[in-house]
Amino acid sequence: MIDFWLAAGLMLLVALAVLLVPVLRGRRAQAEEDRTALNVALYQERLSELQGQQQAGVLTSAQLESGRAEAARELLADTEGTQSVRHSRLGRVIPLVAAVLVPLLGLGLYLHWGASDKVELAREFRQAPGSIEDMTTRLEQTVKAQPDSAEAWHFLGRTYMAQQRAADAVPAFERAASLSDRQPEVLGQWAQALYFASERKWSPQVQALTDEALKADAEEVTSLGLLGIGAFEEQRYNDAIGYWERLIAVLPADDPSRAAIQGGVERARGKLGEAGQVERPATAAVASGATLKVRVELDASLKDKVQPGDSVFVFARASNGPPMPLAVKRMTVADLPAEVELSDADAMMPQLKLSAFPQVQLVARISRSGKATDGEWIGRSQPLASSTRDLQQLSIDSPDK
Template structure:
């Protein structure tokens, strides 16, 4: 009965997530998920023409693949609902909680994913997949995407228990980089290097990030080295017509992201929206991850958003404005008028 349930759930998820199985495959390959259910999910994933799995680079989002048609969203909703109903009846089913956490993470439901990983850790506190998954989901929920507190401690435990945990090593290095411990970050990523396929794009990317971390470790303190790299001065103001929509405690996000590529900001500043109008200077020091920064591209889209919820992800009712695409070596001020309401 239990195996039949998992077979049904796995097939439904595979059918409904033709575009979204890539992250699930990479999770399983990098972390060594339990057998049975996850073996079935991975088997389904591998026959779908979504190959070229690589090391999961921080908190990226799945990219839509041309030529693949998504199935109706209701299919995955039903599968998740069925899985949740099953877990209500069998709350001690570790593999069920891990599958739910993986699926919610794939759908970018990070709060639900972290909760499911919590249940997995309740059943198996030393489960490496759950520890790394919890840390990643927690970082995605945070406005600043920092990896610290319990998330950092779980990563340390996971890597200590399994020194070959590639995703755990990558995220641990990112946390160290975020905390400006560049020497430790480089050392952690050097532990990751031998685990990667020599000459692969992933190995090359990790090598580049080690060079960045080592350069910062050997340079002057980060607070004093902010003069290096691009500086984009952004002047932001709120359109008079939207002033009555500005709520107390709202957050202002000023960001620059790649003209083409992942939606993750290459630089982002968070302020209190009450500071409007304001001027912000975006630099490499404001990158969310060492491999994604202003100096890594030639052009960026610069924008600003007022979030009543304080969340970094856009929500209906947020106030927005854009300056369009500019070169990263743009010297003059970039002006943005926040004059739209996010639908």
């Protein structure tokens, strides 16, 4: 901060110069004024002497006029170069008082409304942190300096979680959720922090946060993973397998966490075998449930506008109901054309199934980003009964707006 205060000091010196220079100039002008007055007095005295000598008969009239001209020339020579004096109504006291008060007032205002803490914080962030503890300290300073930054609170919560400080992460994620309009990603991480802070005990608040996150984004990975953990801890192994398989389906192929999640699925299957339970087939729906068959094709006009690796999401959503998908399948453009089945077994959330809604709409979306809620091209069907058994045709042929 030394360079900052040096710069501030230089600016104060400039301000003092602006105030004091007129005062100094005023003193010089006063000296010139005094000198001019003395020269005039001497001139008048010389004229008086000349007139006295002329009356005494010592000087003739011509000599008197010559003496007057000589005195006038001397006066002009002595006063040449002097400037007219401007009298200030403020006097000298007010500028001097202002020269003292302005720096003090400026310093006081800066200490009250200034941002020296942010200047120091910016200087610190120029250097890479030496450890995660250093990063945590910097983020804590950031949220103090910028309490309305959702990103800062979010990163602070994640840093706390990396240090296994779940209890500290809870208020950080809560604040981030409030400032970010409750983004699904932040809600999922808030729920995760609550779960671990309560010693892995599921609570109504954790359930509500995961439900809210998945309602806004059916692919929110933290919520899917957390729901799988909660189901596994409660020995609901079929539910755990379902959540984790949904998570694997939305993760990129090169994601390093896929292997760990697949390992969790295998452990859940092992637990089912130990308990003598049967795994619920992923492709089988309840006998009374709904199953929709759809053939998805890519319109010929789009073949040159998409890439073989672009994700394709095929899902059904309620015609009159929540906007989130009721069931979804994922593939790539390279797999098209393809036939898929959507059933209650593919439900994104246990309480939202195809069979619970009499009318649904089929949608196929191409997403270069790999997100089911955001894409470039789309195809939609007309509303149809969820009990329909006939094969449906769906063509991706329109821009996704």
